[in-house]
Amino acid sequence: MPRTVGFYGGTVRRRTAPLLALLIILCFPANTLAQTIFGRVTDAEDGSALPNVSVVVRGTSMGVATDQRGEYALRLPSPGRYELVVRHLGYETVHRTVGVAYADRVREDVAMEAVVIGGEEIVVSARAQRVADASRSVERLDSDEMRRVRGQTIGDALKHLPGVTMLSTGPSIDKPVIRGLHSERVVLVNHGVRQEGQQWGREHAPEIDAFAPVEVSVVKGAAGVEYGAGAIGGVLRVEPRALPERPGVGGSIDLDAFTNNGQAAGGLLLEGARTAGEGTWRWRTHGSLRAAGASRAPDYVIGNSAFREANVLLATAYHRDHWHVDVMASRFSSTLGIFSGAHVNTVEAWENVVQRDRPAIDYRFTYAIDAPRQEITHDLARVRAQGKIGRGVRMTVQYGIQRNQRREFDAHSPGGGPPSAPGVELLLTTHTADVGLRSPVIDAAGGSLLVHAGVSGLNQGNENGRASYLIPNYRAISGGTYARTTWTRAPWTLDAGGRLDHQWSRSFPRDNGGTSFLDRTHSFWGGSGILSASRSVSNDWTVSIAASTAWRPPGFNELYSDGVHHGSAQYEEGMPGLRGERAWGLDATVRQDGDRTRLQIGAYATRVDDFIDLVPSGQPKVTIRGVFPLFRYQQRDALLHGVDGRFEVDLADPVTVGVTASMVRGTDRQTRLPLADLPADRSTLFADVRLLHRPRATALRSIRLRVDGHGVRRQTRFPEGVDFAPPPDGYTLLDVSLRTGWSWNGTPMSLQVGAENLLNTRYRDYLDRMRYFTDAPGRSVMLRLHVDV
Amino acid sequence: MPFTIRRSARLLLALMFVLPFAVACDSNEPDDNAGEQEVISNVTLSFDDPTGTAPNVTAEAVFGSGGDLQTVETIDLTNGVTYDVSIELLDRFNNEDITEEIEEEDEEHRFFYRVEDAESGGSPVDGVLDISGLDADENGDDLGLTFTAETLSATSGTLYLRVKLRHYEENATLPEDKRNDTIEAPEEPEIVENDVDFTYPLTVN
Numbered sequence: 001m002p003r004t005v006g007f008y009g010g011t012v013r014r015r016t017a018p019l020l021a022l023l024i025i026l027c028f029p030a031n032t033l034a035q036t037i038f039g040r041v042t043d044a045e046d047g048s049a050l051p052n053v054s055v056v057v058r059g060t061s062m063g064v065a066t067d068q069r070g071e072y073a074l075r076l077p078s079p080g081r082y083e084l085v086v087r088h089l090g091y092e093t094v095h096r097t098v099g100v101a102y103a104d105r106v107r108e109d110v111a112m113e114a115v116v117i118g119g120e121e122i123v124v125s126a127r128a129q130r131v132a133d134a135s136r137s138v139e140r141l142d143s144d145e146m147r148r149v150r151g152q153t154i155g156d157a158l159k160h161l162p163g164v165t166m167l168s169t170g171p172s173i174d175k176p177v178i179r180g181l182h183s184e185r186v187v188l189v190n191h192g193v194r195q196e197g198q199q200w201g202r203e204h205a206p207e208i209d210a211f212a213p214v215e216v217s218v219v220k221g222a223a224g225v226e227y228g229a230g231a232i233g234g235v236l237r238v239e240p241r242a243l244p245e246r247p248g249v250g251g252s253i254d255l256d257a258f259t260n261n262g263q264a265a266g267g268l269l270l271e272g273a274r275t276a277g278e279g280t281w282r283w284r285t286h287g288s289l290r291a292a293g294a295s296r297a298p299d300y301v302i303g304n305s306a307f308r309e310a311n312v313l314l315a316t317a318y319h320r321d322h323w324h325v326d327v328m329a330s331r332f333s334s335t336l337g338i339f340s341g342a343h344v345n346t347v348e349a350w351e352n353v354v355q356r357d358r359p360a361i362d363y364r365f366t367y368a369i370d371a372p373r374q375e376i377t378h379d380l381a382r383v384r385a386q387g388k389i390g391r392g393v394r395m396t397v398q399y400g401i402q403r404n405q406r407r408e409f410d411a412h413s414p415g416g417g418p419p420s421a422p423g424v425e426l427l428l429t430t431h432t433a434d435v436g437l438r439s440p441v442i443d444a445a446g447g448s449l450l451v452h453a454g455v456s457g458l459n460q461g462n463e464n465g466r467a468s469y470l471i472p473n474y475r476a477i478s479g480g481t482y483a484r485t486t487w488t489r490a491p492w493t494l495d496a497g498g499r500l501d502h503q504w505s506r507s508f509p510r511d512n513g514g515t516s517f518l519d520r521t522h523s524f525w526g527g528s529g530i531l532s533a534s535r536s537v538s539n540d541w542t543v544s545i546a547a548s549t550a551w552r553p554p555g556f557n558e559l560y561s562d563g564v565h566h567g568s569a570q571y572e573e574g575m576p577g578l579r580g581e582r583a584w585g586l587d588a589t590v591r592q593d594g595d596r597t598r599l600q601i602g603a604y605a606t607r608v609d610d611f612i613d614l615v616p617s618g619q620p621k622v623t624i625r626g627v628f629p630l631f632r633y634q635q636r637d638a639l640l641h642g643v644d645g646r647f648e649v650d651l652a653d654p655v656t657v658g659v660t661a662s663m664v665r666g667t668d669r670q671t672r673l674p675l676a677d678l679p680a681d682r683s684t685l686f687a688d689v690r691l692l693h694r695p696r697a698t699a700l701r702s703i704r705l706r707v708d709g710h711g712v713r714r715q716t717r718f719p720e721g722v723d724f725a726p727p728p729d730g731y732t733l734l735d736v737s738l739r740t741g742w743s744w745n746g747t748p749m750s751l752q753v754g755a756e757n758l759l760n761t762r763y764r765d766y767l768d769r770m771r772y773f774t775d776a777p778g779r780s781v782m783l784r785l786h787v788d789v
Numbered sequence: 790m791p792f793t794i795r796r797s798a799r800l801l802l803a804l805m806f807v808l809p810f811a812v813a814c815d816s817n818e819p820d821d822n823a824g825e826q827e828v829i830s831n832v833t834l835s836f837d838d839p840t841g842t843a844p845n846v847t848a849e850a851v852f853g854s855g856g857d858l859q860t861v862e863t864i865d866l867t868n869g870v871t872y873d874v875s876i877e878l879l880d881r882f883n884n885e886d887i888t889e890e891i892e893e894e895d896e897e898h899r900f901f902y903r904v905e906d907a908e909s910g911g912s913p914v915d916g917v918l919d920i921s922g923l924d925a926d927e928n929g930d931d932l933g934l935t936f937t938a939e940t941l942s943a944t945s946g947t948l949y950l951r952v953k954l955r956h957y958e959e960n961a962t963l964p965e966d967k968r969n970d971t972i973e974a975p976e977e978p979e980i981v982e983n984d985v986d987f988t989y990p991l992t993v994n
Binding site: 303340341342343344348349351352353359360361370411421461462463464473474475506508510517519562563564571620621622623624625626627773 | 816817818819827829832850852853854855856857858908909910958959960975976977978979980982983984985986987
């Protein structure tokens with residue numbers, strides 16, 4: 001039974017059915033022939049029955065509790081669609097929308113997930129964090145929502161979340177910026193494992209398949225206790241959709257096409273479950289392919305912006321009694337071109353380029369990928385085992401290995417001609433191990449208390465191939481230990497935790513003058529903490545406040561850069577004496593989840609001490625290619641604050657309108673000057689209209705129209721004299737999509753036709769590095785087909 | 790049975806945690822001279838007097854792996870001499886001769902030489918050095934790996950000899966773009982790039 005979901009955050013459910021029900025009740029008060037929804041509520045972990053669970057029709061007083069066998073039967077006064085809210089202390093609340101025909105009996109079984117840092121309890125485990133989420137600003141896109149907003153990259157799906165923007169390098173590289181922070185200040189958790197790639201580069205996108213059967217959520221703000229060093233700005237979690245429970249084989253096919261860059265993409269999912277002995281064996285295979293040509297700005301082709309991607313994922317799990325073992329492996333591989341006109345290496349060339357309003361060359365559309373280009377593969381394998389170790393304590397042990405290879409080819413070699421070897425070739429191998437413990441629910445002070453604790457370790461090696469030592473070879477070993485308690489007693493939830501991490505590293509930066517290498521060791525300690533309180537003010541309203549602190553050690557590029565970074569026309573010098581960076585965050589969130597309206601607003605202030613930043617030195621640096629301004633990695637204190645949120649209202653039964661908005665401000669605390677590269681203020685207005693909804697029809701079942709208008713202001717707060725061009729003008733874009741649901745011989749499928757940048761508006765975004773050279777892509781008509789098999 | 794399962798499971802779990810630290814303790818220390826992107830690290834100008842009267846002069850400029858200028862020798866010339874000049878470019882990190890690579894793709898390259906009054910970014914100075922006779926590429930256009938330089942007058946103080954290597958890219962319309970190019974023309978990212986652009990101190994006595 002598919003859930004209907006809200007638009008920008010997954011957790012919000014539509015609230016139209018009860019209104020309809022009410023209308024029907026009012027119109028037919030004499031109708032007494034009963035419709036019934038019945039079923040059984042179980043613990044998702046072990047399948048045991050859950051008694052005394054409340055099952056209520058949302059927005060009404062109709063409700064029952066389950067009996068000792070976990071069963072319930074709810075009589076309804078009229079046919080229609082009902083949203084059931086299934087609640088039980090200690091479990092995640094479940095929302096189900098159920099359609100009931102006249103005098104019908106519909107079975108709806110519910111498996112509830114423990115609300116605690118539950119089954120997959122690991123520091124980095126995504127699902128584990130729902131308690132923590134309660135007191136934080138979290139945005140979620142479930143798999144259905146992902147399907148609706150999925151674009152060319154995973155970033156395309158995320159960029160409409162309030163407080164999340166993209167740092168881009170052309171159409172194919174998007175990396176998430178959470179409340180103004182990005183790269184090494186954002187942790188990416190992929191299938192429960194902290195993903196390790198070459199995070200430092202602003203032209204390095206997260207290595208995630210946009211087609212994968214996942215749900216994505218974004219934790220905004222410092223989250224060091226759960227995610228360790230680096231989670232200063234926030235966390236992007238890519239969680240697998242649960243493996244199928246019921247025996248059998250199923251799957252789905254996805255096909256996407258985009259006209260702007262002639263992109264075709266497809267994904268195939270096969271998954272199943274079977275009983276094996278006394279346990280259950282579940283499995284999944286997923287593969288996807290993507291091929292895109294050069295993108296088109298409204299007036300011209302963006303040269304060499306084609307890309308290709310091929311991804312595969314295998315997962316399997318075995319579950320017996322209280323033991324659960326699962327194994328997964330995936331490969332992401334991508335080849336992408338970088339706009340040729342962006343290969344600007346000197347200051348004079350920059351000045352020349354930014355004065356032009358279009359590229360010097362009229363490029364032709366092609367699927368060919370030329371130099372400069374990137375070739376990336378990311379392999380991940382993970383083994384995880386969970387079980388009860390006695391006295392109700394659950395333990396999870398996880399091991400993950402990742403191998404990230406990045407090859408970047410320069411436009412040409414110094415001698416001329418195409419480069420024979422990549423200019424950058426880095427192989428990053430990371431082993432991670434995590435052990436987590438979760439206590440049983442303890443009665444304390446009239447509420448229930450849960451304790452989690454764990455240790456985690458990481459061993460990482462970076463190796464250069466036959467290429468420049470942009471990032472030195474290094475070996476880094478880090479470890480952390482944490483403990484955290486959550487206490488709940490309606491209406492309060494309190495959460496407190498602490499963590500200690502240590503990173504030791506040995507690195508081999510090049511001795512710039514000679515042809516040998518230096519040998520350096522570093523050791524960094526850092527603590528993280530969280531203290532939060534959340535209170536339900538009424539049925540609809542929740543108010544939370546969280547204070548947190550997190551840190552990160554300096555990155556190897558920040559310590560040891562020495563040279564002109566590609567395309568930046570600045571000589572970047574690392575600082576071997578950098579200290580760790582520490583963030584102090586305060587975050588207040590108000591949520592409302594009412595009958596017809598849904599709201600989430602977060603306000604925050606983050607102080608970052610010893611904020612590592614590339615600062616212009618004001619001195620020239622003479623190089624073989626002329627004189628460059630010298631930039632050094634330095635530390636200063638920064639302050640970021642802002643507000644973001646969304647509000648939706650159901651105007652009438654089939655019509656929902658809403659708004660999302662975000663703004664962030666950042667300043668250097670000493671000089672009071674604004675920080676560079678902060679996203680401009682932005683907002684989106686949207687309308688969603690369900691033109692047709694017939695869930696039991698045999699052919700066309702639903703039509704849904706969605707219109708989004710995005711407005712982005714010009715960034716007016718930026719440091720003067722650092723950038724090559726002032727921030728571009730603000731812009732507005734219009735997106736429209738029509739999504740239809742079908743049943744074809746009993747096979748459900750959906751077909752979506754949409755247009756992004758419908759009006760073919762010319763624009764450039766401040767956070768797109770290609771803004772100096774080309775306009776952003778123009779109109780793209782897309783076609784998306786999803787078939788469940 | 791459950792005890793054995795549990796025990797072996799525990800062992801497995803312990804192993805999973807310890808394994809990553811046991812297997813991967815290679816320090817990743819690079820071999821000396823291991824891998825380096827091709828860079829121009831040494832540029833040498835050789836001034837030879839074919840008559841053998843004035844001393845020959847060589848001046849080397851050394852750059853770090855980041856491209857930063859580390860040392861540069863002054864070109865000390867004798868007045869009234871016509872020198873045969875050649876330039877050599879080397880990648881000492883990979884031990885490669887870049888001069889050869891330029892010769893192979895000579896129509897895509899052009900050297901410019903000019904006397905200027907300041908280091909890296911001065912104005913042209915006439916009447917000190919007459920540069921002519923640049924060798925030609927396969928289209929008959931100037932290349933500049935070799936040329937002649939006649940010293941016209943002695944200098945008071947130090948002047949600078951600017952060396953610029955322009956590289957015409959795939960999108961360039963050759964040979965027209967190259968033929969019409971000048972030392973002052975800026976980089977055009979998609980058409981022409983500066984692979985070398987720095988100055989040698991220069992004196993003529």
